[in-house]
Amino acid sequence: MTVNDIARASGVSRATVSLVLRGSPLVHAETRNRVELELKRQGYVYNRGAANLRRRTSSSVALVINDLSNPFFAEFAMGVDEALVGEGYVTLLGSTGESPARQETLLASLMEHSPAGVILSPAEHSDGERLQRLLGPHTAVLVFNRELPGAGYDFLALDNRRGAWLATEHLLARGHRRIAFFGGHADSSSCQQRRQGYADAMIAAGIPPDPRWLIESAPTRVEASQRTVELFAHARAPTAAVCYNDNVALGLKLGLIARGVRPGLDFALTGFDDIPEAAQTTPPLTTIAVEPRARGRQAAELLLQRVRDRDAPTRQVVAPVQLVVRGSSGAPPS
Amino acid sequence: MTVNDIARASGVSRATVSLVLRGSPLVHAETRNRVELELKRQGYVYNRGAANLRRRTSSSVALVINDLSNPFFAEFAMGVDEALVGEGYVTLLGSTGESPARQETLLASLMEHSPAGVILSPAEHSDGERLQRLLGPHTAVLVFNRELPGAGYDFLALDNRRGAWLATEHLLARGHRRIAFFGGHADSSSCQQRRQGYADAMIAAGIPPDPRWLIESAPTRVEASQRTVELFAHARAPTAAVCYNDNVALGLKLGLIARGVRPGLDFALTGFDDIPEAAQTTPPLTTIAVEPRARGRQAAELLLQRVRDRDAPTRQVVAPVQLVVRGSSGAPPS
Numbered sequence: 001m002t003v004n005d006i007a008r009a010s011g012v013s014r015a016t017v018s019l020v021l022r023g024s025p026l027v028h029a030e031t032r033n034r035v036e037l038e039l040k041r042q043g044y045v046y047n048r049g050a051a052n053l054r055r056r057t058s059s060s061v062a063l064v065i066n067d068l069s070n071p072f073f074a075e076f077a078m079g080v081d082e083a084l085v086g087e088g089y090v091t092l093l094g095s096t097g098e099s100p101a102r103q104e105t106l107l108a109s110l111m112e113h114s115p116a117g118v119i120l121s122p123a124e125h126s127d128g129e130r131l132q133r134l135l136g137p138h139t140a141v142l143v144f145n146r147e148l149p150g151a152g153y154d155f156l157a158l159d160n161r162r163g164a165w166l167a168t169e170h171l172l173a174r175g176h177r178r179i180a181f182f183g184g185h186a187d188s189s190s191c192q193q194r195r196q197g198y199a200d201a202m203i204a205a206g207i208p209p210d211p212r213w214l215i216e217s218a219p220t221r222v223e224a225s226q227r228t229v230e231l232f233a234h235a236r237a238p239t240a241a242v243c244y245n246d247n248v249a250l251g252l253k254l255g256l257i258a259r260g261v262r263p264g265l266d267f268a269l270t271g272f273d274d275i276p277e278a279a280q281t282t283p284p285l286t287t288i289a290v291e292p293r294a295r296g297r298q299a300a301e302l303l304l305q306r307v308r309d310r311d312a313p314t315r316q317v318v319a320p321v322q323l324v325v326r327g328s329s330g331a332p333p334s
Numbered sequence: 335m336t337v338n339d340i341a342r343a344s345g346v347s348r349a350t351v352s353l354v355l356r357g358s359p360l361v362h363a364e365t366r367n368r369v370e371l372e373l374k375r376q377g378y379v380y381n382r383g384a385a386n387l388r389r390r391t392s393s394s395v396a397l398v399i400n401d402l403s404n405p406f407f408a409e410f411a412m413g414v415d416e417a418l419v420g421e422g423y424v425t426l427l428g429s430t431g432e433s434p435a436r437q438e439t440l441l442a443s444l445m446e447h448s449p450a451g452v453i454l455s456p457a458e459h460s461d462g463e464r465l466q467r468l469l470g471p472h473t474a475v476l477v478f479n480r481e482l483p484g485a486g487y488d489f490l491a492l493d494n495r496r497g498a499w500l501a502t503e504h505l506l507a508r509g510h511r512r513i514a515f516f517g518g519h520a521d522s523s524s525c526q527q528r529r530q531g532y533a534d535a536m537i538a539a540g541i542p543p544d545p546r547w548l549i550e551s552a553p554t555r556v557e558a559s560q561r562t563v564e565l566f567a568h569a570r571a572p573t574a575a576v577c578y579n580d581n582v583a584l585g586l587k588l589g590l591i592a593r594g595v596r597p598g599l600d601f602a603l604t605g606f607d608d609i610p611e612a613a614q615t616t617p618p619l620t621t622i623a624v625e626p627r628a629r630g631r632q633a634a635e636l637l638l639q640r641v642r643d644r645d646a647p648t649r650q651v652v653a654p655v656q657l658v659v660r661g662s663s664g665a666p667p668s
Contacts, residue, residue, distance in 0.1 A: 059443045068412055074402050081402075081429060085436065090443040093427040095415060102419065109393045109424040113447040221610070254614060276403075276555070280588060282616040 010038040015308060019301075061089050061303065062110040062118045064103065066146075068095035070219065070247050071275040072292045073121070076144070079296020080119060087304060089116060096123045098218075107134055117303045120153075121145040124188050140310065142303040144295070147189040154306055155316045156299050160190050163288035163321040164197030167242045167270040170286070170323055172205050175331045176240040176268060180213040180231055182252055183224050184244030191244060194272065198242050213238055221251035228255025239267060239332040246271035246278050249285055249328070268329040283327030290321050344372040349639060349646075395423050395637065396444040396452045398437065400480075402429035404553065404581050405609040406626050407455070410478070413630020414453060421638060423450060430457045441468055451637045454487075455479040458522050474644065476637040478629070481523040488640055489650045490633050494524050497622035497655040498531030501576045501604040504620070504657055506539050509665045510574040510602060514547040514565055516586055517558050518578030525578055528606065532576050547572055555585035562589025573601060573666040580605035580612050583619055587662070602663040617661030624655050 007017045012031060019027050020035040027035075063080055065073045073095075081091045092110060096103040103123045110118070117140035122131075128150030135141060141153040148155075164181070171179050181198045184191030195214065202209045212234055217227045224247070231238055243249035249271035253263045261267050264283035271278055271287035278285040302317060341351045346365060353361050354369040361369075397414050399407045407429075415425045426444060430437040437457045444452070451474035456465075462484030469475060475487040482489075498515070505513050515532045518525030529548065536543045546568055551561045558581070565572055577583035583605035587597045595601050598617035605612055605621035612619040636651065 059446070068408050068415075071405065071408075074405075074408055078402055078429070078431075081431075090428060090440050092444070092447075093429075094424060095412070095427075097412075097415075106424050110426070112393070113426075221614075250614070277611065280555075280584070 006035065006038050006042060009042070010035045015305065018308075019305075059089060060092050060113060060115045061300070062107070062113075062115040063091050063093045064096060064106055064110070064118065065093070065121045066096050066098050066103075066123045067219070068097075070245075071277060072245065072247070072273045075275065075292035076121075076296040076299070079293035079298075080300045081296070082293070083297040083300035084304075087300075098123045100124075100126050104130070104134060107131065111135065111139070115139075117141065117307050119144060119299050119303055120148070122148045124185060138310075140303060140306040142299055142306065144299050145190060152314050154302055154314055156295065156302055157316065157318045158190070158290050158295070159318050159321045160193035161197035161200070163272055163290070163323075164194035164242055165201045166197075166321070166323040167272070167286075167288055168198045168201035170325065171240045171242065171268055171270065171329060172201065172207075174240075174268065174329060176238075177207055177332075178210070178213070178236060178238040178240070179207075180215060180238040180241040181209070182215050182231065182241040182243045182269075183217040183227075183248030184219055186214070186216055194242075194244060210236060212236070217244070217248060217251075219245050219247055221247055221254065224248040224251025225255040225258070228252055228259065232259070240329070241267070241269045243269055243271050246273040246275045246285060246287055249287070250277065250281060253281070253285075253328070264328045264330050266333055268332070270329055274324055278324075279326065286326045286329035287324055288321045289324045290319065295319055340369065340372050340376060343376070344369045349643060352642075353635070353639075393423060394426050394447060394449045395634070396441070396447070396449040397425050397427045398430060398440055398444070398452065399427070399455045400430050400432050400437075400457045401553070402431075404579075405611060406579065406581070406607045409609065409626035410455075410630040410633070413627035413632075414634045415630070416627070417631040417634035418638075421634075432457045434458075434460050438464070438468060441465065445469065445473070449473075451475065451641050453478060453633050453637055454482070456482045458519060472644075474637060474640040476633055476640065478633050479524060486648050488636055488648055490629065490636055491650065491652045492524070492624050492629070493652050493655045494527035495531035495534070497606055497624070497657075498528035498576055499535045500531075500655070500657040501606070501620075501622055502532045502535035504659065505574045505576065505602055505604065505663060506535065506541075508574075508602065508663060510572075511541055511666075512544075512547070512570060512572040512574070513541075514549060514572040514575040515543070516549050516565065516575040516577045516603075517551040517561075517582030518553055520548070520550055528576075528578060544570055546570070551578070551582060551585075553579050553581055555581055555588065558582040558585025559589040559592070562586055562593065566593070574663070575601070575603045577603055577605050580607040580609045580619060580621055583621070583662070584611065584615060587615070587619075598662045598664050600667055602666070604663055608658055612658075613660065620660045620663035621658055622655045623658045624653065629653055 003014050003017050007014045020032050094106040100123050119142045121144045128148040132151045143153045143155045181195050215230050217223045249269050256263050271285045274287045274289035278287045337348050337351050341348045428440040434457050453476045455478045462482040466485040477487045477489045515529050549564045551557045583603050590597050605619045608621045608623035612621045
């Protein structure tokens with residue numbers, strides 16, 4: 001009995017059976033049940049080791065991220081690795097530090113090693129067409145996190161707009177009216193989408209955002225901390241901020257403390273990502289959980305599906321997000 | 335005029351001149367002064383780009399670390415990358431998650447890519463002889479952080495013994511007498527050396543450490559937090575702990591808070607590493623600064639020296655450490 005028998009009997013593709021066998025979250029629950037019933041009926045025992053040996057062609061997957069100093073990407077990389085190790089691949093990781101030039105050098109070097117595929121979280125200001133020429137037409141590529149305009153690759157996105165909308169709604173419900181959007185670079189797709197979600201929620205509450213409430217910062221702690229002063233540079237200073245990500249929120253927290261402003265009491269803030277530190281900092285950070293490690297596993301699954309089926313139509317998968325309320329987002333001081 | 339002229343005129347080796355030109359911290363100050371005077375006298379202008387082009391042979395360096403979830407290694411990896419990018423190399427990073435089997439798979443895969451060299455922070459229970467057979471006799475290798483018994487590689491170590499000694503001395507000076515050594519696995523070389531420094535300081539103060547004060551834990555926050563209970567399981571409970579590293583100290587801090595024990599006030603603790611979070615947590619963590627990013631740059635420099643001179647005698651370099659006193663290490667409650 002083979003995967004083919006199971007696929008035929010349950011009326012799905014071989015690929016779907018394979019996904020069910022690996023416990024992939026990408027299979028619809030109803031389909032999964034049907035396949036699992038059929039597997040049970042036929043008494044199928046999955047031998048993962050043997051499957052790897054049969055399938056093994058290339059042994060590495062290239063993972064190129066834009067900022068290794070952000071724990072979000074360390075978590076993401078560990079998720080990728082967790083999913084790939086079971087499939088007999090090793091992950092070769094490179095970090096671009098947000099430099100498109102460095103990204104090209106890295107990818108060119110990695111391509112010499114003929115990876116089975118590439119997972120890429122693009123540096124800011126990446127040129128999709130250039131990268132596509134560099135990677136060639138036959139490379140399996142999964143883009144993560146930021147859009148790569150001009151390249152027709154599979155894309156795993158986060159639901160940025162909804163995440164920022166949820167955070168803004170939450171601060172509004174706590175009674176805040178002057179709410180900033182703090183951090184990120186306005187020309188990155190993820191920042192644009194998060195700003196959009198923020199603006200939607202503000203406008204729905206009848207509060208058109210003051211342009212002075214939109215403050216840019218590199219998504220690093222050091223710069224976010226330095227830019228804290230810009231929040232308080234005018235009379236209509238905000239009482240709360242939706243931060244671009246957790247790194248920025250943790251930097252803002254330091255900037256607030258340095259000014260004698262108590263985060264969570266005198267000023268409310270929310271993050272985005274839910275890196276491990278978010279729950280552990282004082283006060284713990286209200287944030288938008290995207291489960292970076294699970295996203296890493298998902299990115300690896302999506303890439304491997306592309307490796308197995310080069311001719312499938314290009315896909316865009318938007319991963320759901322969730323508001324996690326902790327101590328950093330109290331009501332405004334009365 | 336060439337590097338040879340400078341070397342001859344200042345009475346040092348070519349390699350030393352090269353190190354001075356790249357601003358390496360490995361050159362003795364007096365030697366550096368001599369070389370720099372000679373460079374100035376002869377009007378030497380260093381063209382790094384041209385030097386790279388002349389020297390370039392292989393384009394990648396493999397970096398294999400044992401735990402990507404520890405910010406210490408993210409910092410270290412960024413330092414490696416910073417130093418290599420200027421020399422025209424890309425870093426290919428893999429994480430073993432402390433699994434010797436995974437380490438072998440990773441190294442085997444990386445070796446297929448013919449890296450110019452390998453920087454390895456070995457997984458626990460690594461077998462040096464096996465790894466040496468795997469890597470072959472012609473690979474330039476720099477071992478970092480943990481000893482790799484049985485392999486004759488260059489080794490960049492931290493001054494573990496002195497670091498733990500400094501931390502213990504500091505807690506003794508604050509008035510603590512019952513001091514634990516918390517975390518790490520007793521069979522790892524770095525843990526053994528840190529425990530030794532702790533024991534030396536305790537014995538010098540006339541306090542033989544109670545065996546119940548030696549508590550093992552994986553160097554992760556989650557396990558360290560779970561093992562907090564073991565500190566208080568008997569009547570002679572310690573009032574302070576020298577922690578194996580910052581990750582362990584941050585986990586212990588969470589474990590203390592969960593028990594209603596206030597870190598820094600009711601219980602003193604010190605870390606090791608000085609990861610960026612150490613200064614930012616509440617209370618900020620007293621720790622032993624090893625400057626992980628600078629260590630990464632140094633590891634890359636040492637590896638490149640080996641790449642350039644395969645016949646030089648094997649070296650062991652011990653990087654200095656420094657006590658940084660912050661709020662987590664107050665006096666015992668009276």
